[in-house]
Amino acid sequence: MPEPAQLSLNTATVRAQWNLAQCVDGCVRHGIGGIAPWRDKLHEAGVSEGARMIADAGLAVSGLCRGGWYTAEGALTDAVLDDNKRAVDEAVAIGAACLVMVVGGLAEGSKDIAAARAMVEDGLGQTLEYARGAGMPIAIEPLHPMYAADRACVNTMRQALDLCDALDPDASGALGVACDVYHVWWDPELPDQINRAGASRLLAFHICDWLVPTRDLLLDRGMMGDGVIDIAGIRSQVEAAGFSGLNEVEIFSAETWWKRDADDVLTTMVERGRTAS
Amino acid sequence: MPEPAQLSLNTATVRAQWNLAQCVDGCVRHGIGGIAPWRDKLHEAGVSEGARMIADAGLAVSGLCRGGWYTAEGALTDAVLDDNKRAVDEAVAIGAACLVMVVGGLAEGSKDIAAARAMVEDGLGQTLEYARGAGMPIAIEPLHPMYAADRACVNTMRQALDLCDALDPDASGALGVACDVYHVWWDPELPDQINRAGASRLLAFHICDWLVPTRDLLLDRGMMGDGVIDIAGIRSQVEAAGFSGLNEVEIFSAETWWKRDADDVLTTMVERGRTAS
Numbered sequence: 001m002p003e004p005a006q007l008s009l010n011t012a013t014v015r016a017q018w019n020l021a022q023c024v025d026g027c028v029r030h031g032i033g034g035i036a037p038w039r040d041k042l043h044e045a046g047v048s049e050g051a052r053m054i055a056d057a058g059l060a061v062s063g064l065c066r067g068g069w070y071t072a073e074g075a076l077t078d079a080v081l082d083d084n085k086r087a088v089d090e091a092v093a094i095g096a097a098c099l100v101m102v103v104g105g106l107a108e109g110s111k112d113i114a115a116a117r118a119m120v121e122d123g124l125g126q127t128l129e130y131a132r133g134a135g136m137p138i139a140i141e142p143l144h145p146m147y148a149a150d151r152a153c154v155n156t157m158r159q160a161l162d163l164c165d166a167l168d169p170d171a172s173g174a175l176g177v178a179c180d181v182y183h184v185w186w187d188p189e190l191p192d193q194i195n196r197a198g199a200s201r202l203l204a205f206h207i208c209d210w211l212v213p214t215r216d217l218l219l220d221r222g223m224m225g226d227g228v229i230d231i232a233g234i235r236s237q238v239e240a241a242g243f244s245g246l247n248e249v250e251i252f253s254a255e256t257w258w259k260r261d262a263d264d265v266l267t268t269m270v271e272r273g274r275t276a277s
Numbered sequence: 278m279p280e281p282a283q284l285s286l287n288t289a290t291v292r293a294q295w296n297l298a299q300c301v302d303g304c305v306r307h308g309i310g311g312i313a314p315w316r317d318k319l320h321e322a323g324v325s326e327g328a329r330m331i332a333d334a335g336l337a338v339s340g341l342c343r344g345g346w347y348t349a350e351g352a353l354t355d356a357v358l359d360d361n362k363r364a365v366d367e368a369v370a371i372g373a374a375c376l377v378m379v380v381g382g383l384a385e386g387s388k389d390i391a392a393a394r395a396m397v398e399d400g401l402g403q404t405l406e407y408a409r410g411a412g413m414p415i416a417i418e419p420l421h422p423m424y425a426a427d428r429a430c431v432n433t434m435r436q437a438l439d440l441c442d443a444l445d446p447d448a449s450g451a452l453g454v455a456c457d458v459y460h461v462w463w464d465p466e467l468p469d470q471i472n473r474a475g476a477s478r479l480l481a482f483h484i485c486d487w488l489v490p491t492r493d494l495l496l497d498r499g500m501m502g503d504g505v506i507d508i509a510g511i512r513s514q515v516e517a518a519g520f521s522g523l524n525e526v527e528i529f530s531a532e533t534w535w536k537r538d539a540d541d542v543l544t545t546m547v548e549r550g551r552t553a554s
Contacts, residue, residue, distance in 0.1 A: 111507040117465065146423045148463035149489045149505045159465045186425035188394065188436045212426045217491055228426045230388040 199242025225276025347400030476519025502553025
């Protein structure tokens with residue numbers, strides 16, 4: 001039952017309604033403790049100006065969304081790697097708890113998911129090296145398997161943690177996972193993998209709900225309590241494993257929440273934090 | 278590159294166009310070696326009459342779709358268990374290679390997926406006992422995680438094989454898995470789990486393709502070659518592991534293949550069997 005101060009607003013939740021300044025003001029108005037900007041909103045505002053706004057409002061930053069997309073050009077080009085370095089720098093600029101990585105799916109025209117995964121591991125390793133120097137933790141977000149082709153070929157907590165073991169065997173805190181209930185709630189191994197991750201690798205916790213029926217693969221996420229995920233149960237597991245960060249609310253919802261008044265969305269989010277998370 | 282004789286038509290592929298008799302005739306006309314009826318089509322035709330038609334046409338039966346749905350009434354009622362016994366009997370009547378199990382998702386109003394999974398294991402154990410007596414192999418079909426809530430809470434090959442180990446530790450051949458590329462292609466553990474299954478537990482192999490974008494969670498499967506699955510690669514793996522059955526084509530496609538002339542669908546299926554599988 002997180003209180004509003006324990007929630008973080010991922011700007012995607014009101015992407016259609018508000019710019020970053022409005023999101024910051026909204027968080028303050030609703031007593032929400034943190035924010036997680038998407039880079040497009042941050043770029044619109046300007047990184048320095050965005051950082052200043054967030055700091056002035058006294059908000060924590062649960063993460064920056066997002067780096068990754070290593071397979072976008074079919075190879076680890078300088079453009080791809082440099083963009084990830086910029087994402088690290090931006091995460092540092094806004095004082096983010098971590099940079100969240102959506103790693104990319106199959107390369108254009110490819111059916112070789114093993115090759116995509118190898119490219120992702122290579123790319124993550126290179127970004128990690130840069131991010132260690134910058135002191136910015138990298139959070140690999142396993143995405144639901146329905147996004148394996150076109151968004152992220154890391155699809156389970158086990159797979160993300162295997163990458164962590166390979167790239168950061170000492171569990172230094174430089175590399176971990178973003179656990180989003182939407183992507184992982186179905187996984188029979190979830191409790192075991194949350195325990196495996198532990199405090200050093202649980203870098204972010206994202207909440208929303210899985211609707212039945214789900215009408216769109218990408219843009220039909222539900223508000224907490226409107227679907228079938230045992231959010232409170234999963235939250236208890238990550239907390240028992242040592243996670244003590246904010247509960248970041250990230251809801252892509254073209255037909256419902258993006259059409260509502262954004263203050264209503266935040267009011268509901270605060271209420272459902274208390275009653276359905 | 279399966280030849281048509283190595284293909285099987287799952288009746289769902291032309292569900293909107295043809296009844297069972299038309300499916301049987303279509304298979305013969307196109308040189309397709311086998312058929313896999315859904316029970317609704319079989320019941321329409323009458324089980325005995327359907328069995329006779331299939332036998333007269335000389336078609337193999339790669340499976341009967343489907344038993345399972347153990348969570349439908351929130352408990353393992355007699356209705357649920359009896360329906361599964363009838364499914365076993367029908368599979369025997371048509372000489373099916375296996376009875377395919379779609380196990381059911383969350384019980385109505387429940388968020389407890391662990392409870393659903395326990396109910397499924399209990400139900401499968403009871404059906405297995407009956408099916409052993411009838412000599413009918415049971416094939417657990419892990420469904421894509423996007424169906425965990427509303428269709429099947431068995432979502433990976435590992436999970437299905439764990440159930441097999443628990444319920445049939447001797448790998449007697451009475452219990453195994455139906456490996457459908459649509460449901461499992463994304464899984465980083467797929468090659469390992471196919472090897473783990475081996476010949477005794479690989480009871481069925483289903484093919485179709487994953488479209489990008491996928492416009493509907495249920496009814497937008499692609500024809501082989503139109504999507505991103507490395508079907509030939511996965512087929513090689515199951516064959517290397519000892520599977521020697523038919524390649525069953527099961528395509529739910531409300532907006533494309535269900536709107537086409539069914540003979541065109543089968544022509545394309547035969548061609549894509551040769552060129553894209």
